[in-house]
Amino acid sequence: MSHARESIVKGVVSPLRDVPKDIGRPPYVGRKRAPRWSGGDVYDAETVEHIRESGRIAAQALVEIGKAVRPGVTTDELDRIGHEFCLDHGAYPSTLGYPGAAGRPPFPKSLCTSINEVICHGIPDSTVIEEGDIVKVDLTAYKNGVHGDNCASFIAGEGSDRAKQLVEVTHEAMMRGIKAAVPGRQVNVIGRVIEKYAARFGYESVRSYTGHGVGPAFHTGLVIPHYDAAPYHDDVIEVGMVFTVEPMLVDGSEENHEWNDGWTVVTDDGGWVAQFENTILITEDGPEVLTAP
Ligand code: MF3
Ligand code: CO
Ligand code: CO
DSSP states (O other), rough: OOOOSOOOOOOOOOOOOOOTTSSOOOTTTTTSOOOOSOOOOBBBBHHHHHHHHHHHHHHHHHHHHHHOOOOTTTTHHHHHHHHHHHTTTEETTTTTTTOSSSSSOOOOOSSSSEEEOOOOOOOOOOOOOTTTOEEEEEOOOOTTTTTEEEEEESSSSOOHHHHHHHHHHHHHHHHHHTTOOTTTSSTHHHHHHHHHHHHHHHHHESSOOOOOOOOSSSSSSSSESOOOOOOSOOOBBBBTBEEEOEEEEEEEOOEEEOTTTSSEEEETOOOEEEEOEEEEEEEEEEEEEEEEO
């Protein structure tokens, strides 16, 4: 597998950004662990409207950040744009201070920036974006007590045909997974559709990171795999449910490992990765995207 660009290495993380006191913080900020959610994944209309508002802010932030992705820009600059966008819209950037695994530090930034072979959870830092990079930006906004979570892949500059195909196929895989989320089916139908579509192009779908229930909790405990998990993950899709669909497709093997920063996840073979994510609501007529700008 040959790519022009060198492997991604850790850069320098800038000082913590402030959040004004009047912006409501999620309950996990400053705690060792996120409190466990026991409220289920089906919400009333008022809560759904709040998730829609958080989702819209998160989606609009991605649009603004996407305009800034180009060679020469640091991932820290993307973080600054996303952070300020959230604050300007009365939202807290959900990843800032999100607790890590036991003994690991909380996430220190307001969004995740994951370039090329970085699958997810990349920490914005002094890394300079280069021509042809696939830059995944994952931003979650918290307002009125609920989260809206989304991610998009941007190519810096022109990009190779190979990178462009990976990004396009990943977007289409997400959309097909979303369309399969019909009431009465098991959630494992979503990953089955995604994995099958990816395989047509020789891509593998990451198994160790999944979609999730989202709303009053960032991660509710409901798991949405992006591979065919049947007969497991047999939760039945219901009207009023809210969860994410966020496939990560690899141009290579999906086997992966985490850096010793406790967050950054990279492919073992250096294969490049694209990801898209939407927060969706299940309605009687089928799925509806809540992270729409
Ligand atoms: N937004 C990511 C997701 O889709 C979670 C990021 S958690 C962080 O679930 F701590 F890494 F930021
Ligand atoms: Co998510
Ligand atoms: Co996300």
